[in-house]
Amino acid sequence: MNRQATIPKLLAQKQKQPAGREMLLTAPILPTLLKLSAPTTVAMLAIALVAIAETAYVGVLGVEALAAMALTFPMIMLMQMVSAGAMGGGVSSAIARAVGAGDLARANTLALHAIIIAVVAAAIFSAFFWLLGPAIYRLLGGQGRALDLAILYSHTVFSGALCIWLFNTLSSVLRGTGNMNAPSVVALVAAALQIVIGGVLGLGFGPVPSFGVVGIGLGQVIAFGLGSIYLFIHLCRPDARLRLRLAGFHMDRTMFADILRVGGLASLSSLQTVLTVLIFTGLVARFGTIALAGYGIGARLEFLLVPIAFSVGVASVPMVGMAVGAKNILRARKVAWTAGSVAAAGLGIVGLVVVVAPDLWSRLFTSDDAVIAAARQYLTAAGFGFPFFGFGLCLYFASQGAGKVLGPVLGGTIRLVIVAVGGWWLATNAAPVWTLFALAGGAMIVYGIATGLLVKATRWD
Incomplete structure (x- = not known):
């Protein structure tokens, strides 16, 4: 008798879901x-x-x-x-x-x-x-x-x-x-x-x-x-x-595994990002203080752009995760592509501005013409890669929501290899610094495209 009385109570507790759950599962994707x-x-x-x-x-x-x-x-x-x-x-x-x-x-x-x-x-x-x-x-x-x-x-x-x-x-x-x-x-x-x-x-x-x-x-x-x-x-x-x-x-070790199989693998992406920055900074330093200062100004802009992709990406995690948990894989995929497109559009607008008028940003930090010229070289080369970088980074977070993060991690690996190997070859062959900056922009483009293809090829069900 007590057991029968307990069943409805347990069911009621089970059905009492967090406020907003249904919105994340059914509301229009882009406004949400x-x-x-x-x-x-x-x-x-x-x-x-x-x-x-x-x-x-x-x-x-x-x-x-x-x-x-x-x-x-x-x-x-x-x-x-x-x-x-x-x-x-x-x-x-x-x-x-x-x-x-x-x-x-x-x-x-x-x-x-x-x-x-x-x-x-x-x-x-x-x-x-x-x-x-x-x-x-x-x-x-x-x-x-x-x-x-x-x-x-x-x-x-x-x-x-x-x-x-x-x-x-x-x-x-x-x-x-x-x-x-x-x-x-x-x-x-x-x-x-x-x-x-x-x-x-x-x-x-x-x-x-x-x-x-x-x-x-x-x-x-x-x-x-x-x-x-x-x-x-x-x-x-x-x-x-x-x-x-x-x-x-x-x-319960299965609970640890549920978190770590996504978070642990995703941590490799964070390590790759830091290694990419360290390697590229070291390569630019070979070209002298002016080139390094110009790159530093451009990198500071990238640091301010990351919050845009991060914010959209983090917002996609619960939307994708809840859709996957509810077995609605089609909606989860739509959320991921929509989030990636929003991030790409936002960073693309900034990239277009710095390609057309890079000195608007550089002159906020220096009046040295040589440093401004170096920053101009970096921004005009890397600006084309901004939307692809935002697209790939956003898909990385969406893939976390699905619990399938290997594809974006591999995309980051490809970018790291391009920067390390290509940068080493350019530096050892005395190529001009603008080629190294172009390599950075090209690596962002490859990262975005590769991540998109790898996410598309990964099953989320």
């Missing part, structure tokens, strides 16, 4: 995608402004501090890309597929497993860069006071790796349910806090002394830590789309 991507776009642009503000703070501290930040930036970027984009995409994908299938119990358990992964991954990053960071920065050319400051900044940020991993993981849990607003608002507040705290602790203000690069690093750790606390409380609220419940929880 744009609606979901808008708050993330604003948050990502705010995070880009943080990078600009931190660069300004470090510039006040001196040339050695600027060099130190340049040494550590690829490693900090790697942790952000893995925790937010790669593993974060795996978390959002797994939860979205569970919600799409109507299995909220599984979604809750996946969220708790994601937190465990974040804790372990943070410990690995902290230990790795505490032990091997100094050697890596020396290998990248760090020496003297610049190396000392790089180690100080690195130790500060990676000591707080748990704050960064939890923030990005909990944000990904929310995005997996289709909730884009909460993580975006928290990211905006965290960005503002990071600017204020980093500025006060880094440069000093009133009775607060200047802690230099350590203070700037603490600004990031504290802001992400406070954001993590808020997100955790938000997920424990009774009205949350997905409410964290510890009762009856036990670890």
